[in-house]
Amino acid sequence: MAMGIRELLLQGLNSDPKYIDLSCRYDEQGSKYDEECTNVEDYYYYKAEEEIVRTFAAVGLSNLEMPFKLFELGCGSTKKSQIIIDEILRHESGLAYGLNDLSADFLEKVCEDLFAIYGSRLKVDTLAGDFMTVFPKIRNYRGRKVLLWLGGLQCFPLNIQPKLLLNIASTLQENDACLISSDITQDREKIEKAYMDFDDSKPNSKLYKNGVHVLNRELKSNIDLSKFELEGRYVENKDVSSASYIQVWLRSLVEQSYVLENVGKTVAFGKGEKLLLYGGNGMSHKYTLGQLEHLFASVGLQIVNQWDNGHTALTMVKRKI
Structure with a gap:
């Protein structure tokens, strides 16, 4: 049976490292951000x-x-x-x-x-x-x-x-x-311009962070994005049985914790801890x-x-x- 969004979010938060599954960002607002990305010159x-x-x-x-x-x-x-x-x-x-x-x-x-x-x-x-x-x-x-x-x-x-x-x-x-x-x-410079411009005004950054907005709504929490920094990297892989990919995460700037009211749990982040914005190895494979x-x-x-x-x-x- 397919996992519901709350279960998917909790699975990610209970993992080490913590993550928000890529699919969680695509609610109605996330789909709009995704569409806006198509108008970005470097995309x-x-x-x-x-x-x-x-x-x-x-x-x-x-x-x-x-x-x-x-x-x-x-x-x-x-x-x-x-x-x-x-x-x-x-x-x-x-x-x-x-x-x-x-x-x-x-x-x-x-x-x-x-x-x-x-x-x-x-x-x-x-x-x-x-x-x-x-x-x-x-x-x-x-x-x-x-x-x-x-x-x-x-x-x-x-x-x-x-x-x-x-x-x-x-x-x-x-x-x-x-x-x-x-x-x-396979052009690293082109890929990094397209996927790793973390200006908060750009739709790709808004899309990356939308998973946190979904988490706050679905689990009734108040994770403060101003206390995180968006980072990422491109991982190149030439092996025939693999692929290259992007990794993007939010790094916690301080020690912080949040109550997840809908499930009666608390999630804590240490200073410097990563919250991955994907499950598995990465996303946007090349x-x-x-x-x-x-x-x-x-x-x-x-x-x-x-x-x-x-x-x-x-x-x-x-x-x-």
Whole structure:
């Protein structure tokens, strides 16, 4: 059974080192901050991913037999996926579209926006919740389906990625496919400009810290962010069975403790102690093409096509038969 957000937060606070799971930041406000990050000049990934999605829409959709239902994992605002939807609706009278996000409220707003654009030509249903909750629902759909996962795989720890991909492999039938985008940038300077500008006015800093706001709300606490400093680093790894990644944390500037009223517990931080803003090894993984190939093959997914522009790869995979 999927862990609820309170249980997930408590698990992180009871660990050594303490952490807030990456997924906890993406409430409705966090999703808005995430969208704002796409407008930051140095945030290269969004623009590179949009470019590769346009390339796929122009030349790659011919690889997919119509009709199918499109399921999107971690849909966000759907601006990039609309590029694919627009191309499909140039040739088809309608499209069934199942979209997933953690926040049901955020999904409701996205649906309103989609209806304003496409009307009844886009038949939308929503799948709110984490992936472990959503995969069985997608699996129950017996028609042809294409899964779309833009910028999501890289957000999960290395030890979790195979589990998620195994669920995708078990969800795909013989004629189904999954499209997964991945960050393949290896330029340290570019990465650090994009992900480690910790100016409090910038949306990426607001997004990093949003997990604390969620914690304060869900556990009824009052952790004071002014008593922490945001820090981070880029960890480079060339091993074919691994990936490079970002680590970001809050460092406690003083000894401090806070009551978690909803669970009757207290959490304490020593001076200099880190509160990690991710679970596992890190977040925002950066792959080589060889690392992607190894990862997909290890879970029984076969690469049938791939597009890349030096910053982002969009990989079409199918289940090995």
